[in-house]
Amino acid sequence: xxxxxxxxxxxxxxxxxxxALCTSENSFLVCSDGKSAGVFSQVPAQYRQLPLIDYTGKxxxxxxxxxxxxxxxxxxxxxxxxxELLDWLKVRAFPEEAKYQDTAYALRAYTALVEDLxxxxxxxxxxxxxxxxxxxxxxxxxxxxxxLVSLVGKVNMDRNSPDGLRETDAAASIxxxxxxxxxxxxxxxxxxxxxxxxxxxxxxxxCTDDLMRGLSKLQKQYRLPLQSHLSENQREIAWVRExxxxxxxxxxxxxxxxxxxxxxxTIMAHCVWTEGEEMELLRRRxxxxxxxxQSNSNLASGMAPIRRYLDAGIAVGLGSDIAGGAHTSIFRTxxxxxxxxxxxxxxxxxxxxxxxxxEVFYLGTLGGGSFFGQVGSFAxxxxxxALVMDDTSFAPPFALTLGDRLERAMYLSDDRHIxxxxxxxxxxx
Amino acid sequence: xxxxxxxxxxxxxxxxxxxALCTSENSFLVCSDGKSAGVFSQVPAQYRQLPLIDYTGKxxxxxxxxxxxxxxxxxxxxxxxxxELLDWLKVRAFPEEAKYQDTAYALRAYTALVEDLxxxxxxxxxxxxxxxxxxxxxxxxxxxxxxLVSLVGKVNMDRNSPDGLRETDAAASIxxxxxxxxxxxxxxxxxxxxxxxxxxxxxxxxCTDDLMRGLSKLQKQYRLPLQSHLSENQREIAWVRExxxxxxxxxxxxxxxxxxxxxxxTIMAHCVWTEGEEMELLRRRxxxxxxxxQSNSNLASGMAPIRRYLDAGIAVGLGSDIAGGAHTSIFRTxxxxxxxxxxxxxxxxxxxxxxxxxEVFYLGTLGGGSFFGQVGSFAxxxxxxALVMDDTSFAPPFALTLGDRLERAMYLSDDRHIxxxxxxxxxxx
Numbered sequence: 001x002x003x004x005x006x007x008x009x010x011x012x013x014x015x016x017x018x019x020a021l022c023t024s025e026n027s028f029l030v031c032s033d034g035k036s037a038g039v040f041s042q043v044p045a046q047y048r049q050l051p052l053i054d055y056t057g058k059x060x061x062x063x064x065x066x067x068x069x070x071x072x073x074x075x076x077x078x079x080x081x082x083x084e085l086l087d088w089l090k091v092r093a094f095p096e097e098a099k100y101q102d103t104a105y106a107l108r109a110y111t112a113l114v115e116d117l118x119x120x121x122x123x124x125x126x127x128x129x130x131x132x133x134x135x136x137x138x139x140x141x142x143x144x145x146x147x148l149v150s151l152v153g154k155v156n157m158d159r160n161s162p163d164g165l166r167e168t169d170a171a172a173s174i175x176x177x178x179x180x181x182x183x184x185x186x187x188x189x190x191x192x193x194x195x196x197x198x199x200x201x202x203x204x205x206x207c208t209d210d211l212m213r214g215l216s217k218l219q220k221q222y223r224l225p226l227q228s229h230l231s232e233n234q235r236e237i238a239w240v241r242e243x244x245x246x247x248x249x250x251x252x253x254x255x256x257x258x259x260x261x262x263x264x265x266t267i268m269a270h271c272v273w274t275e276g277e278e279m280e281l282l283r284r285r286x287x288x289x290x291x292x293x294q295s296n297s298n299l300a301s302g303m304a305p306i307r308r309y310l311d312a313g314i315a316v317g318l319g320s321d322i323a324g325g326a327h328t329s330i331f332r333t334x335x336x337x338x339x340x341x342x343x344x345x346x347x348x349x350x351x352x353x354x355x356x357x358x359e360v361f362y363l364g365t366l367g368g369g370s371f372f373g374q375v376g377s378f379a380x381x382x383x384x385x386a387l388v389m390d391d392t393s394f395a396p397p398f399a400l401t402l403g404d405r406l407e408r409a410m411y412l413s414d415d416r417h418i419x420x421x422x423x424x425x426x427x428x429x
Numbered sequence: 430x431x432x433x434x435x436x437x438x439x440x441x442x443x444x445x446x447x448x449a450l451c452t453s454e455n456s457f458l459v460c461s462d463g464k465s466a467g468v469f470s471q472v473p474a475q476y477r478q479l480p481l482i483d484y485t486g487k488x489x490x491x492x493x494x495x496x497x498x499x500x501x502x503x504x505x506x507x508x509x510x511x512x513e514l515l516d517w518l519k520v521r522a523f524p525e526e527a528k529y530q531d532t533a534y535a536l537r538a539y540t541a542l543v544e545d546l547x548x549x550x551x552x553x554x555x556x557x558x559x560x561x562x563x564x565x566x567x568x569x570x571x572x573x574x575x576x577l578v579s580l581v582g583k584v585n586m587d588r589n590s591p592d593g594l595r596e597t598d599a600a601a602s603i604x605x606x607x608x609x610x611x612x613x614x615x616x617x618x619x620x621x622x623x624x625x626x627x628x629x630x631x632x633x634x635x636c637t638d639d640l641m642r643g644l645s646k647l648q649k650q651y652r653l654p655l656q657s658h659l660s661e662n663q664r665e666i667a668w669v670r671e672x673x674x675x676x677x678x679x680x681x682x683x684x685x686x687x688x689x690x691x692x693x694x695t696i697m698a699h700c701v702w703t704e705g706e707e708m709e710l711l712r713r714r715x716x717x718x719x720x721x722x723q724s725n726s727n728l729a730s731g732m733a734p735i736r737r738y739l740d741a742g743i744a745v746g747l748g749s750d751i752a753g754g755a756h757t758s759i760f761r762t763x764x765x766x767x768x769x770x771x772x773x774x775x776x777x778x779x780x781x782x783x784x785x786x787x788e789v790f791y792l793g794t795l796g797g798g799s800f801f802g803q804v805g806s807f808a809x810x811x812x813x814x815a816l817v818m819d820d821t822s823f824a825p826p827f828a829l830t831l832g833d834r835l836e837r838a839m840y841l842s843d844d845r846h847i848x849x850x851x852x853x854x855x856x857x858x
Contacts (some may be wrong), residue, residue, distance in 0.1 A: 343729070
């Protein structure tokens with residue numbers, strides 16, 4: 001299976017736009033030099049000499065994209081779900097994250113995460129690590145070796161966090177971040193290409209202004225993307241309003257440090273309560289929303305108005321938000337995104353049409369994938385991330401369209417149904 | 430493993446009341462004559478001669494109870510989830526149900542359902558079949574042989590349903606129901622004990638007054654329990670108001686035919702929009718609410734106020750509502766019940782505290798189990814329905830309480846983690 005160029009035969013489905021799902025039964029998907037050369041009903045002449053891997057009857061779709069998860073929280077997913085965000089951070093998240101000072105602990109916990117990710121349907125992830133440089137580099141090594149593609153951030157936090165996790169001050173946090181980036185750069189010379197760094201101020205409440213200014217400088221120097229949290233929870237938003245009285249909205253608090261899109265490829269997780277000016281900032285500055293519906297339910301944060309963001313032309317992808325969410329699979333997130341969009345009407349949002357199956361499939365593939373470049377589709381030129389799924393175990397006693405099969409795979413599949421997984425044309429094993 | 434009386438050793442958790450979870454690590458659960466003789470830290474003298482099955486380190490909990498599912502809808506679960514209730518019934522449910530006229534089709538489809546139920550965590554179910562007598566009897570035979578305990582209803586519907594599924598008139602529907610009950614009674618003489626009948630008027634819109642009157646007579650003659658639907662969707666409720674202008678509420682429409690609790694053990698699925706007088710009817714007449722949160726999200730029905738029902742002393746259990754819900758496991762339903770209870774506040778219900786892990790575990794075991802008698806707990810005298818689960822594959826790198834392990838099993842387990850399943854002391858294989 002170690003071919004560089006090859007052809008897969010099967011029942012192929014992929015998005016080319018948020019409302020355009022392409023389905024091709026019994027067709028051929030060509031991988032050339034790690035990229036899709038397109039989907040064909042017959043193998044074109046120039047590819048006929050390539051090895052053909054016959055997945056007739058199997059579903060072939062792009063790998064799924066997780067725009068938001070916390071690696072050190074994988075160990076305690078599905079615990080303490082009776083708490084809300086700020087209490088949950090204090091009682092569950094922060095004490096656990098402090099343990100990653102110990103690289104032996106980190107090795108054990110991160111290995112379990114990476115094994116889970118390899119088995120599941122996601123092929124690319126944007127990941128929060130912790131403040132700890134050695135543990136973050138260790139996570140990056142594990143992810144590099146996995147063959148999955150990821151962006152990993154050493155977290156910055158120098159206020160409003162417990163001793164043992166809070167960095168001493170802005171200078172210490174920036175110094176550690178530089179050390180992390182420099183040590184990563186040494187590795188990169190050794191041809192690390194799967195895992196890269198992303199700047200990761202935790203969120204406004206845990207970063208001083210000095211730290212944000214320092215990160216802005218670092219961002220420009222290293223030309224790094226950035227991920228953080230935005231408008232997840234009403235208590236959090238009220239807190240940001242107190243901390244940043246001069247800012248007109250939470251998004252503006254990042255913008256003032258030039259850490260909110262525009263030149264900086266940026267993901268903001270959640271955006272449950274974003275409206276008005278903040279929506280306009282997201283749109284104008286090309287910031288990606290990582291929609292994490294399970295987390296928003298588990299932590300009682302709210303129901304994000306994703307239909308409004310899509311209508312406004314805001315970029316949206318999906319996130320598991322481990323461990324606000326308990327499940328890494330973005331299939332699960334897709335179905336939860338539909339469910340939440342349907343329940344929005346009971347909050348008074350009667351004008352919003354629910355998200356469709358085609359739309360959430362787009363969000364979990366091409367929508368989030370575009371943050372990584374040409375990723376999340378099988379249109380020619382896209383990087384070759386693919387899942388091959390055997391859905392026969394839940395085939396009903398009647399014929400299904402390929403779209404129907406895709407809907408069922410979202411709701412019913414688990415890692416047992418994934419029979420092959422490719423990232424950039426390489427097999428994940 | 431074919432012992433009649435035996436002892437299980439392991440980490441045991443069970444509810445004894447809605448707010449009382451008992452946890453006993455490394456303890457002994459005694460099965461005597463198909464019933465629990467209790468949980469002990471040491472095996473009492475009178476049970477020391479019994480075979481001991483050593484599940485040290487494994488989780489042992491009562492089997493889960495599904496108070497509401499539609500057997501003929503299993504085949505198309507996770508399809509057409511972009512529709513709402515009344516459209517979905519028309520486009521998806523009714524055409525599929527009409528196929529069960531064909532017993533060969535029914536055999537194929539029902540076999541797949543029963544195999545799924547055997548593998549999953551549920552031990553008892555209340556099931557809607559279709560209007561068809563032969564297919565309903567066939568389903569009952571399959572369930573009888575499975576070892577699971579169930580109540581199955583031949584559905585009654587003589588109006589507002591498509592040709593090919595609608596029964597000709599009330600007399601025909603009652604006649605078919607009598608035939609079904611008489612043919613079941615013949616089987617019962619052959620010692621069928623796992624699967625019994627339950628009267629099943631589909632819902633008010635599909636049953637004429639004559640049919641309801643006939644069912645009330647049948648109920649009294651055969652002394653049968655009853656299941657139906659109540660206040661699921663706002664359009665449906667408006668329709669019932671039109672159909673029954675004399676009724677003060679949807680629940681009253683059943684009550685007028687004496688088919689709403691009191692002497693009739695009754696389950697009403699959904700109760701999403703129940704309030705005021707209808708709540709009082711539920712409480713006073715001891716009607717069980719089958720809460721089906723996933724279905725209520727998938728079909729955009731709403732968010733049921735379960736906290737209010739519990740506070741009012743109304744009996745509540747959980748339902749998968751296959752195929753409004755896509756998943757048979759009541760573990761999944763438990764987590765969704767918590768999530769929906771947290772999101773209720775965004776509908777304006779700010780006074781309702783979310784359901785806790787302990788409460789939803791109660792709802793999915795003892796809460797629903799009590800409909801079957803002394804079922805859903807390990808207190809002495811309860812019928813011996815038990816799951817043994819190996820949760821080591823998701824054990825974190827730190828110690829957990831037994832309550833924590835239970836919470837994780839709810840969110841993270843699937844049928845791979847169930848290593849043994851007992852119903853009334855017999856092993857499900």
